[in-house]
Amino acid sequence: MKRAGILGIGHYVPERVVTNHDLEEILDTSHDWIVSRTGIKERRIAADDMNTSDLASRAALAAIEHAGIGVDEIDLIIVATSTPDYHVFPSVACLVQEKIKARTVGAMDVSAACSGFVYAMILAKQFIETGANQRVLVVGAEKMSKKLNWKDRNTAVLFGDGAGAVVMGPVSSDRGILSFDMGADGSGANQLVIQDYLEMNGREVYKFAVRQMPQTIMNVMDKAGFSIEDIDFLIPHQANTRIIDNAREKLGIPADKISITVDKYGNTSGATIPLSLAEEVNLGKIKDGDLLVLVGFGGGLTWGSIALRWGT
Numbered sequence: 001m002k003r004a005g006i007l008g009i010g011h012y013v014p015e016r017v018v019t020n021h022d023l024e025e026i027l028d029t030s031h032d033w034i035v036s037r038t039g040i041k042e043r044r045i046a047a048d049d050m051n052t053s054d055l056a057s058r059a060a061l062a063a064i065e066h067a068g069i070g071v072d073e074i075d076l077i078i079v080a081t082s083t084p085d086y087h088v089f090p091s092v093a094c095l096v097q098e099k100i101k102a103r104t105v106g107a108m109d110v111s112a113a114c115s116g117f118v119y120a121m122i123l124a125k126q127f128i129e130t131g132a133n134q135r136v137l138v139v140g141a142e143k144m145s146k147k148l149n150w151k152d153r154n155t156a157v158l159f160g161d162g163a164g165a166v167v168m169g170p171v172s173s174d175r176g177i178l179s180f181d182m183g184a185d186g187s188g189a190n191q192l193v194i195q196d197y198l199e200m201n202g203r204e205v206y207k208f209a210v211r212q213m214p215q216t217i218m219n220v221m222d223k224a225g226f227s228i229e230d231i232d233f234l235i236p237h238q239a240n241t242r243i244i245d246n247a248r249e250k251l252g253i254p255a256d257k258i259s260i261t262v263d264k265y266g267n268t269s270g271a272t273i274p275l276s277l278a279e280e281v282n283l284g285k286i287k288d289g290d291l292l293v294l295v296g297f298g299g300g301l302t303w304g305s306i307a308l309r310w311g312t
């Protein structure tokens with residue numbers, strides 16, 4: 001059987017850098033507090049005339065180019081986002097289809113907060129492995145800045161804007177997605193909510209994350225038939241370095257095998273995983289045959305992980 005894998009990857013972040021010191025000007029906060037509690041030093045904020053679909057389209061075109069295919073080969077578009085251009089519809093995926101001039105293929109959004117990109121990849125895998133689709137564009141894109149209450153220091157300092165994308169398709173049987181794990185606990189739905197603006201019970205979400213992230217990593221490695229020591233590179237959702245450090249210590253994964261980009265970009269929700277993966281690929285840190293684990297967790301409450309053998 002052909003497995004579903006990643007054929008190409010790309011990302012895009014807005015040019016404007018907003019540092020913690022910039023936030024000191026508008027909020028009762030400090031660079032030292034933000035760095036010590038979250039690891040975040042700066043984030044990117046998109047211009048007023050750039051919406052989520054613009055970020056998504058730029059990342060998508062980069063991924064398509066990296067895959068070495070034509071836009072017309074894309075046969076399904078899935079966008080993971082919690083900050084769509086419009087409140088309900090049209091989906092960001094439809095806007096991306098038009099902006100990148102893809103064919104009139106199916107296009108839909110996935111709503112699973114910070115786990116959205118992992119959920120979307122798991123969805124794409126099903127279409128590819130049944131033979132229904134050959135070239136699925138999967139994007140994680142967020143303009144978090146438009147959903148932040150810039151007077152609330154508890155949340156405004158944590159998030160940023162950005163996008164990452166992959167082209168997925170069939171790869172050889174010793175590459176691609178080996179296993180996945182996904183779950184949701186709706187009893188925690190009110191802990192992290194976007195109605196008009198993002199509201200969060202930081203402590204409860206923190207407790208959920210330090211419990212669930214190591215668990216889903218263990219589950220996915222178990223399902224793949226490998227152990228934690230076999231992980232060559234971990235691409236965790238970038239919410240907070242303390243959450244990542246906690247999982248690293250619990251599981252005994254060396255720090256140099258874990259991607260950290262939250263310092264530069266903050267939490268870009270559905271975009272953090274493809275954004276981080278794209279950066280590591282660009283830095284040449286990920287080699288053909290490496291065993292990667294992608295892991296997301298967030299609002300819903302949701303979680304999801306993928307064990308993936310890199311390469312085609």
Ligand code: COA
Nearest residue numbers: 029030033037114153154157202203205206239240297298
């Ligand atoms: N600057 C300065 N002080 C701040 C602040 C800021 N930006 N934000 C909060 N504080 C204050 C709080 O008001 C509180 O003050 P108080 O004790 O006088 O009430 C104090 O700092 C400590 O708050 P606390 O909530 O205990 O901090 P914390 O160590 O739990 O860190 C988070 C707060 C939000 C960083 C942490 O809870 C967290 O990371 N939660 C998970 C968030 C997350 O990752 N969400 C996305 C998941 S996908």
